[in-house]
Amino acid sequence: MQEIIEKLQNITDDKTLNPAQKARYLSIEAENMLPYPALDAQTAEALKQRVICDMYEGHAPYKPRYVLPDYSIVLKNGSAYLELPPPETLDEAINTLMIAYHHVPSVTGIPVYIGQLDDLLLPFCDGVSDDALYRKIKLFWRYLDRVLPDAFMHANIGPTDNRVARAILRVDAELKQIAPNLTFLYDPKISSEDILAMATNNIVECSKPHIANHPLHAKLFDDRGYGIVSCYNVLPIAGGASTLTRVNLKEVALRADSVVHFFAEVLPHYMELNFRLAKVRVDYLFNKSNFFTSFLVEEGWIDPDRFTVMYGIYAMAEAVNILQEKEGLAGQYGFDDVANKLGYRMSEEMARIVKNRPLENVWRGRAMLHSQAGISIDEGATPGVRIPYGTEPDPVSHVQALAPHHQYYSSGISEILTVDETIKNNPEAMLQLCKGALESGFREFTANVASNDLVRVTGYMVRLSDIAKFKACKGSRTNTTALASEAADGTGILDRKPRVVGHELYPSYGQ
Amino acid sequence: MNSIQATVNKILTYSCVDGPGNRLVIFLQGCNFSCVTCHNPYTVGLCNHCGDCIPACHANALELIDGQIAFDPSACDQCDACLDICPISASPMVQNISVADILEIARKNKPFLSGITVSGGEATLQLKFVITLFEAIKADSELKSLTCFVDTNGHLGAQSWGRLLPVTDGVMLDIKAFDPALHHGLTGQNNAKTLKAAKTVRDADKLYELRFLVIPGKTDTEAEIDGLTKFALSLGPDIRVRLNAFQHHGVRAEAQGWETMTKTGIDKIAAHLRKAGIPEVITPAFYL
Structure with a gap:
């Protein structure tokens, strides 16, 4: 008890956290005093050893990890629960969204998805001049960053070339804020070359947006579509993900005698345990938590049938190198053909296992494979299928080594290409790299320019100057700076050669 | 014709500093200038198979076979000790690569490429190869957009x-x-051919940019900057000039003692050029 009190006091007295940040950590501590949903002995042991991992989502899943409301519902109908009439002007539409965001839960308590903003706002733009649109978007953007300061909050635009998307890209490059994160959905048949160039010029300017390969994503979803949320998680709109549990492939490989043993026994064993971990969490959310009695369901913002399970994997680089060593082979992941092929085989096999494992209360009855980008406490484990930080080859070789993985990761995969700052004199090179990556089968193109203050750490954006301030114990108004600071210190993420990085969540205080 | 070979120092499939967009860059070995300020002097000479580099190679990637240097790229760990010891600014690691080989590399990397650039060394010393390569690219249905x-x-x-x-x-x-x-x-050669070439290339509407290395106390003088301004303007109204700043990276001993060029100095010269009416002046993205 004394230990608990001390821990809670450390939070309440912390000089770097603001009151809202303290309240959040206190609530996490409270949740984690509850018993964990019942696990069988093998799964519990694997979780304890962190061969599998629940992302420290908490002991009582009373809300889904990621919620993607269909915001077109509230813009069309208003909301009886929130006592909102249907908006009629652009100001009213933006105001309605600003209110709506505060009622959308997520694992962090801040919405991870704020909508396909051009589709949502274009119907309200008739008669609004370009200049007025720009000024309204700028205020909206400032509001998002100051009031919902979390880099996991994600806006989507595209694939069409339209006024709202252009205004957003202009404002985003100008303000260079951490939040919101931004993805442009690119479809070579629909998007203009001009707007893609505008997006890639923005990357040169501020390392945002991500460029998503829209045709590859769209074909996996239905007419209600998908959204890119948090870092680069690809999920059904009007639904989301109940949970994300992940397998540490490095730990799995350490428990295998050989490549044959790995594929025949060890990998399937731990993959099954990770399914069980997901299952108890989904069961709690659906059967105990009463989450789906929310007005969000009643008014049609979300549909309980549209929540998937994200099946995460990470530390493939370490797993491949460990197995190569056990086989007496020298080739390293990311550089050697044999090593890379072993990696592709892992991805293919894991996708097969996920496809064949039914799950209840999960969208379409199956989980979705995800290349998980890591959390702040991961050490010696490279995110997803990425090449270890600081050792990546040039961007073209980098893409070519990893592209064959992308077909298997339906709920998201991202590599961070770090590009040196000479590209600032030649942004056309960024455009060409992006087109090359997407044409090679990348589901997502993400790049950091080495000298930018705004960079990605595992997937979310941070300002390097904020990290420096945070370390000087001045605190930060953004929730992800503390997380990024830990990730940067613990995982060598900023050791990356000038190229890219991703996102994830700071699981609990002091971890 | 595609079997014609060049002596190649290096090939890059990613470069954003050798022309517009991302480019496949072929660095050809050998140069007719001997610039004191060269930042890759190991591309200047052609190997005469003296064998002085063999004992310097700790990875045993070099040997003499029938009087010719043989290089094993799979053993090399890129320590570059052989380049340091070479008495004639050559490289034992060069490879003979055919036009057909380059076309294959270009095809493999095509989605990432805006184009191809031959550099060096001095690329035009292997003129026949360059012309054959460019002709082959333009004749190839898949590659002709490069x-x-x-x-x-x-x-x-x-x-x-x-x-x-x-x-x-x-x-x-x-x-x-x-x-x-x-x-x-600075170079061991006269500049008459170069200045004439600028006009020839400009007249053919093929001059992408003029490049000028600014060296403190040597080429940053009023006379030189004035010369650059007048010459650039004489070529036409829409000329693009790239100013490079002299740095120590890669240069040989004599120039190591020279002062490096600062951002302040470059920015001042760039402002002068712009004021004089040169529309596009590019300055370095960073300074070492």
Whole structure:
């Protein structure tokens, strides 16, 4: 008890956290005093050893990890629960969204998805001049960053070339804020070359947006579509993900005698345990938590049938190198053909296992494979299928080594290409790299320019100057700076050669 | 013809500093200038198989076979000790690569490429190879959208330019200095051919940019900057000039003692050029 009190006091007295940040950590501590949903002995042991991992989502899943409301519902109908009439002007539409965001839960308590903003706002733009649109978007953007300061909050635009998307890209490059994160959905048949160039010029300017390969994503979803949320998680709109549990492939490989043993026994064993971990969490959310009695369901913002399970994997680089060593082979992941092929085989096999494992209360009855980008406490484990930080080859070789993985990761995969700052004199090179990556089968193109203050750490954006301030114990108004600071210190993420990085969540205080 | 080979120092499939967009860059070995400030002097000489580099190679990647240097790339760990010891600024690691080989590399990397650039060394010393390569790219249905650029010191005669320009989309032309004596001192050659080449290339509408290396106390003088301004303006109203700042990275001993060029100095010169009416002046993205 004394230990608990001390821990809670450390939070309440912390000089770097603001009151809202303290309240959040206190609530996490409270949740984690509850018993964990019942696990069988093998799964519990694997979780304890962190061969599998629940992302420290908490002991009582009373809300889904990621919620993607269909915001077109509230813009069309208003909301009886929130006592909102249907908006009629652009100001009213933006105001309605600003209110709506505060009622959308997520694992962090801040919405991870704020909508396909051009589709949502274009119907309200008739008669609004370009200049007025720009000024309204700028205020909206400032509001998002100051009031919902979390880099996991994600806006989507595209694939069409339209006024709202252009205004957003202009404002985003100008303000260079951490939040919101931004993805442009690119479809070579629909998007203009001009707007893609505008997006890639923005990357040169501020390392945002991500460029998503829209045709590859769209074909996996239905007419209600998908959204890119948090870092680069690809999920059904009007639904989301109940949970994300992940397998540490490095730990799995350490428990295998050989490549044959790995594929025949060890990998399937731990993959099954990770399914069980997901299952108890989904069961709690659906059967105990009463989450789906929310007005969000009643008014049609979300549909309980549209929540998937994200099946995460990470530390493939370490797993491949460990197995190569056990086989007496020298080739390293990311550089050697044999090593890379072993990696592709892992991805293919894991996708097969996920496809064949039914799950209840999960969208379409199956989980979705995800290349998980890591959390702040991961050490010696490279995110997803990425090449270890600081050792990546040039961007073209980098893409070519990893592209064959992308077909298997339906709920998201991202590599961070770090590009040196000479590209600032030649942004056309960024455009060409992006087109090359997407044409090679990348589901997502993400790049950091080495000298930018705004960079990605595992997937979310941070300002390097904020990290420096945070370390000087001045605190930060953004929730992800503390997380990024830990990730940067613990995982060598900023050791990356000038190229890219991703996102994830700071699981609990002091971890 | 695609079996014609070049002596190649290095090939990059990613470069954003050798012309517009991302480019496949072929660094050809050998140069007709001997610039004191060269940042890759190991591309200047051609190997004479003396074998002095063999004992310097700790990875045993080099040996003499029938009087010729043989290099094993799979054993090499890129320590570059062989380059340091070479008495003639050559490299034992060069490879002979055919036009067909380059086409294959271009095909494999095509989605990422805006074009191809031959650089060096001095690319035009292997003129026949360059022309054959560019012709082959333009004749290839899959590759013809790639633009073909040359990065050159311009020390090439009019007849040769007449053969090269029709198959070239853009030229990046380096002018080392405008004062003939200064140019000779820096490069060991006269600048008359280079200055003439700039006009020839410009007349063919193929001059992508003029490049000028600014060296404190040598090429940053009023006379040199004035020479650059007048020369650039004489070429036409829409000329693009790239200022490079002299740095120590890669340069040999003599120039290591020279002062490096600062951002302040470059920005001042760039402002002067812009004020004089040169529309596009590019300055370095960073300074070492």
